[in-house]
Amino acid sequence: MSLVVRARRVVLPDGERAAAVHTEDGVVAAVSGFDDVPAGAVTLADDEVLLPGLVDSHVHVNEPGRTEWEGFATATRAAAAGGITTIVDMPLNSVPATTTLEALRAKREVAAGQVAVDVAFWGGAVPGNVEQLRPMHEAGVVGVKCFLLDSGVPEFPPLDDAGLRAALAELASFDGLLVAHAEDEEVIGAAPEPGGASYAAFLASRPPAAEETAIGRLVSATRDTGARSHVVHLADGGALPLLRAARAGGVRVTVETCPHYLTFAAEDVPDGDTAFKCCPPIRESAHREALWAALEAGDGGQPVIDMVVSDHSPCTPELKRLDVGDFGLAWGGIAGLQVALPAVWTGARARGIGLAEVARWMSAAPARLAGLPGKGAIAVGKDADLVAFAPEERFTVGRLEHRNPVTPYAGRELTGVVRRTWLRGQEADGSPLGRLLDRGGR
Template structure:
């Protein structure tokens, strides 16, 4: 089947313009003028923009082992509804965690024949699995995730400094990527523990210094080993100068933030509403605005933050402890895979940021991070992953396809609606046509 789609607005690598996108065998075959359209062309409505499928490189699917939290079928259905055509699954919260090739195969068997979009996989770096990093790399994982403090699940313990440096030395030899949850265990241990319904108390339990100290450790280890590292879910604006200096000094470090850090502010989080709990926490409005600035212009230099990904980390409603509203007891994680694009676009639009920049943050940059050359842009030779997006339509969040609809976005009005999604030239309709991807492949 050869799909041809045209639109008055198409987001291409060199900018936005009217164009016709021709596909063959699941890939983009040509991009021509709007008028160059054969019979049977799909013409988008005047209020729609054609985007490349988004790539979300930070998704916790949780299957197998905690499939009651989320599973491949529900997660990829939500992804497609949100314009995400490729997800990269994190190695923890599933059981077993993806810390061996055998565990990777278990996860792949669980995913095959039920995914609506394409799925790639992170490996895990934990104490005692140093000898597993090379085999996992050769098996095609896109990189390795580690924690620098308690992950929240006992089967995925954190790396101490010695373990971090040993892992980075091994990964540097492979030119493989380490992505790190960067909060410092000692700083968190010294902070008052969270308890009760007070969001201010929870915020105090995960202070900005926890992020800054851990990022400092990560940057120092990357500098000394020459390894590539990536900071996941940055919430603290105070770490931006450190990251800017590290890049200027040649340290190979990239950075992501998440829609919830760009949308919400601590001052607006209601006490007892544990749907907002995540780690690191949603910080004050000043942090939010500084994160936006670091995405857009980096204060006059290269932007410090490279991308925006969801960190979709759902759980059962019971684990969110909405019944008692206790931030100390609730699971920390925000379900947002389906709403990530409209959430980010709503904020970007309000700040005068063009849609093409959002596409860079949410498609091209995470595809590059994960080493998926067939993804991330509407360009000849790339997979024909396409999205019809209505950027001016407003809608309240509801009818979510995540396994559980608990999210702080529920009922919030956002701007931008995904109307259609195509995976390799075929419209996503619930049929599990997704593929399992390896790093560098398709």
């Protein structure tokens, strides 16, 4: 199959320009001038920009075991509708959790034949499974996830400091990657108990110091073992100096944040609206602005935060406890996979940041983190994953493809509409065109 798509604005690794993207057998074969096209080429509308397909390296699909929360068919349809052509599935909240080679095989078996975009997998690091880390790595997981406090599900317990260091030492022996939910159990244990409809009370129950303490532990263990680590879903602007110093000192640690931390602020969260509950929590606007600044630049012009990914973590409406609006009882997780791109673009556009930077945060950087060299850019030899995006069109968030579209984005006006998505040169229309990927993109 061959496809040629041209646009007056194409986001390429070296900048944005008019171009034609030629594909053969699902791969970008050439990038030529706008007029250098055969008959039958697809020409985007004047208000559309051609982006690389996005890579979301933080998605909780939950299948098997909790498929009523989300599943591979619904999650990947939502991804395709949002311009995301590759997701990486987290090892929880499925049952079994992906903490053994056997569980990884079970997850791949249930995903096969029903994914609308490409899917890769994280493994999990939990107490007692150090011997499973290398086999899972060799079987193709892109890395392993751990929690430094209670994960909320019993089948995925946290690592203490000894367990964290043992996992990092094992991963360092084959240059594997550890990604960590970094909040500290003791700091949270000393904070007020969450409960009731007050968002301020919930926020006080998970203070910024919980992130800073846990990140400090992770940085120390990463430095001592020489391993690679990654901080997921950073919400606390106060942790940025620590991370900046660690990176400047040669510690191999990378960082992500999420669209909801860049979009919302604690001051604006209505009491009782548990659709906003996530952990770590959406913090005050000062934290949000610090995260935006850290995406753009740090000391020496280098960003401190590398990427933006969804942390799509849905559940059933009943578990969100919207009936009582109790933040202490509700499941913590944001459903936002399908609207991740317009949510980030809305904020970036308002701050004068261009689409090239958004593509770096949401495509190139997560592809690099996950070790997927065929993804992340419109370039010769890469997969022909393309998105026609209308950056000035506004819409109000309504129907979503998620299985349980309880989301804080409901009814919110965003800017930027995904009009078409191609996966390896084929129209990504929600049908099961996706592949299951190993690390390296095989």
